Amino acid sequence: MPRRSPAALSASIRAAGERLFRERGYSRVTVREIAAEAQVDPAVVVRRFGSKEALFLDVMQVSIQDRPELDVPLRDFGRSFVASLLADERDTQAVFLALVRGGSEPAIGARLHAVHEEAFVAPLRARMTGPDADLRARLAAALVGGLLHSMWVVGDEVLLATDHEQIVERYGDALQGLLTPADRSGTPASA
Template identity: 45%
Template sequence: MPEDRTTKRGAILAAASRLFIDNGYAGTSLRDIGRDADADAALVIHYFGSKDGVFLAAMRSVQAEHPISEGPIDTLGERFIRYVLEAGPQVRAMFLAILRASDSDNIGVELRRQHELGFVGPLRARLGGADADLRASLAASLVAGLLYALWVVGDEQLLAADHEEIVAKYGRLMQELVNPA
């Protein structure tokens, strides 16, 4: 019986991931998730507590690993920007789903926590200097700005630009924050 629970919880999580990415937070209901997972909406609540809870669990389940904690610090800027530019459609869809849901109070609080745990904190741990906190936050903001320009605004200049040119120029900006001259 415990295996059935794990399987059903996994099916709910997979359905929620697909639906939130495809339809966004507002366009996905607990009933939709339950129907897609062949479960009752009450079971979704049982496992995850709320729509916010299942959304956050779904987004954590599809998060890709990124190179913040690995490799030499002196090439991190270019490596991370290359990672962003080469990210698959799943990463883009997840970013957009999170952005669209960020006005929910519970989700906003958790996103800030995840931002700290998943990007700012690991980067800060690799940085030296008295202003490491500020530089880690600025680097995160720099990357978020690129994602916004590419995936929300659809900046035609950036979309048409050669990826290696963006990697070189934007990577240099990030590197200056990571490892100032």
């Protein structure tokens, strides 16, 4: 086998780690398995990334800013976001489950918190107005987390069997209610 460049070695290790972590979660993957998949010695994995945990943190990334289909006015975000999650279900599920399953590791738990804050709450809060924008963004994140947990951790059979359009309509509207709540007269806010 021809000698690979350092960049090619790192890319191969990242790809192997990402695939295995998404399939099995953090705790069910070893450095040896990552190395075998990447066709490198396990020492190379450690030399390039420092540890399995560091590789996991490097490859398990998610952000709502990376989704062009979410470049919609805030008043349309609820349904659009839920539709996006369900359309990209396998990828979203893999990252969500990998982070949740690895959450008992301190650094991974910290990454889970950072992903929650940086990848969802902060970008959403930045699009909102009003003195309670932070609270509404956090409640929206909690609402979305609840759906993902029910579907993919608990394995709620009814939700899993429900047509995605129904979930998008109902859950998207619930999410929208947090993002652009109606004023006391019942008129939806424009923010």
